Amino acid sequence: MNFSYSEKVVQLQEQVSQFMEDYIYPNEHVFRSQLVGQSNRWSAVPPIVEELKVNAKEQGLWNLFLPDHEQGAGLTNLEYAPLCEIMGRSFLAPEIFNCSAPDTGNMEVLARYGSDEQKKQWLEPLLTGEIRSAFAMTEKEVASSDATNIESRIERDGDQYILSGRKWWTSGAGDPRCKVMIFMGKSNPDAPKHEQQSMILVPMDAEGVTVKRMLPVFGYDDAPHGHAEIHFDNVRVPVTNMLWGEGKGFAIAQGRLGPGRIHHCMRLIGAAERAIELMCKRASERETFGRKIADHGVVQQWIAESRMDIEQARLLTLKAAYMMDTVGNKVAKAEIAMIKVVAPNMALRVIDRAIQAFGGAGVSDDFPLAYQYAGARTLRIADGPDEVHARQIARLELKKYRQRGEEL
Structure with missing residues (x-):
């Protein structure tokens, strides 16, 4: 496996990162304020969302998740991974690029299993972002x-x-x-x-x-x-x-949840990256007991462990994505299951350390950490709980030794 990104992906990373700086981070609070200002928070979408979607479309940063469709970006899972990671840094970003759940999974299902009539009625408006x-x-x-x-x-x-x-x-x-x-x-x-x-x-x-x-x-x-x-x-x-047809629901679910699971993991790495960034900045700005928080050994340990946690999770995510591209979701099921357990737990550890470094501010809504923590904790359950994935990993591992025993 080659761990370097192609020129195309590097360029897209730069474009998505710049878009985040120019449009996403500055408008997170705009989204919140517009939402609060509405009489019914469920009756309308904050206007900033549709405004930003127009900008993303104009820059060609649209449907980046979809590999095999004329309206997709034609990226492999491995190529999409670093872009999805960047989007995961903000709650607002995925939808702006039309790369948010559950739409991505539903679009993949319709693209793969939908009839021509179903694609025309539902897939096309989903791809253009007209509906959800x-x-x-x-x-x-x-x-x-x-x-x-x-x-x-x-x-x-x-x-x-x-x-x-x-x-x-x-x-x-x-x-x-x-x-x-x-x-x-x-x-x-x-x-x-x-x-x-x-x-x-x-x-x-x-x-x-x-x-x-x-x-x-x-x-x-x-x-x-x-x-x-x-x-x-x-x-x-x-x-x-x-x-597809009667009786195909379970098969569709397995095909749908594979990419969906790894997309969540990619976004969790982005959330963890933003958390460690915020932790380092906060620790470098604040003082306790006459020293910068960053100079305390325990905080340095948090930062070091967080960086190691993130890098390990990223490598496993990239391996799973690479295998999905090269040998298919079925063969990559162990790697998909492993990263689905590893990524949420990694993100929880990193975000928790950042919250601790922030003190009271960390559990407030002034910073994204508390919301990130809630989302990461949910993903230990969504798309299959940790225990189910661990059970599958163990069975696949034991199967290797049973087969070796039979051969002997």
């Missing part, structure tokens, strides 16, 4: 870390499917621009275990779709994006809304 989307998979009543537990139903009735069930943590469903969801449910409970589920497209305004409540995360509601609990009461959609 949601992914309805997790359920309150079952342990959704095992996707085969899902109980929501998809039943055929002539030329329609009837959907019933309750979903929660459906990210993006609170956004007024969210027009479509990908819904996962059981279409055939009697089929083999991994062929019982299907995925189907559901318009947000379909009759029977009810957003019951928005769910805060550590007190943050992430308006106007948000995470919703949604009830589906005999929702009818045409059979043409089915993705």
Whole structure:
């Protein structure tokens, strides 16, 4: 594996970094103030978002995540990694470049499995940033870390499917621009275990779709994006809304979550980089007991450990991305699982040290650290909890030795 970036990627790194300096960081507080100033934080998007998206489009910094589509940037996972990392430094950035979850995963699903009609209706406006989307998979009543537990139903009735069930943590469903969801449910409970589920497209305004409540995360509601609990009461959609075919839901989920997981890891490295940067600046400016905070041995230890943590996580992320590009997601499943555990825990350690260096300011909303911490902690659960990924890693490792024993 070559760890140096191509000239194209280096140029894009410079462009994205400059865009962050010119447009993203200065407008984080603008976004917050515009959001607070709205009478209903869920009814409209702060104007600064659409303004910045126009700038990103004009500079060609758009859909950088999508490799195999005429409206994508044509980057591999390895090439996209350092760009996604830069975006991860700010909560505001991913959407501005049209590279935010869950839209990226949904666009990849539609690009790979969608019919021509589905692509025209939903993929094209997602690619241009005209609409947003949601992914309805997790359920309150079952342990959704095992996707085969899902109980929501998809039943055929002539030329329609009837959907019933309750979903929660459906990210993006609170956004007024969210027009479509990908819904996962059981279409055939009697089929083999991994062929019982299907995925189907559901318009947000379909009759029977009810957003019951928005769910805060550590007190943050992430308006106007948000995470919703949604009830589906005999929702009818045409059979043409089915993705790929009945019984393909689990296979689609595995394909969707691979890139999605590693994108989260890339962004977490960016969040950690911003945290260590803030920690170093703060420690160099403040004094305690007659010395700069940065001169205290314990703080130097925090900084050193943080740099080592970040570099290790980045190398594993790049290896996973490289393997996804060269041998595919299935062969790279151990590396994807490993980085999905490593990156959130790394980010939590680094951000926690930065918070400690900031003292009371670190847990306030005057700095991005508290929000970053909440997001990183959530990602120890989202897209599969640490324990599920660790179980898979252990099984794959043990399999090597069982095979060697059989050979002997």
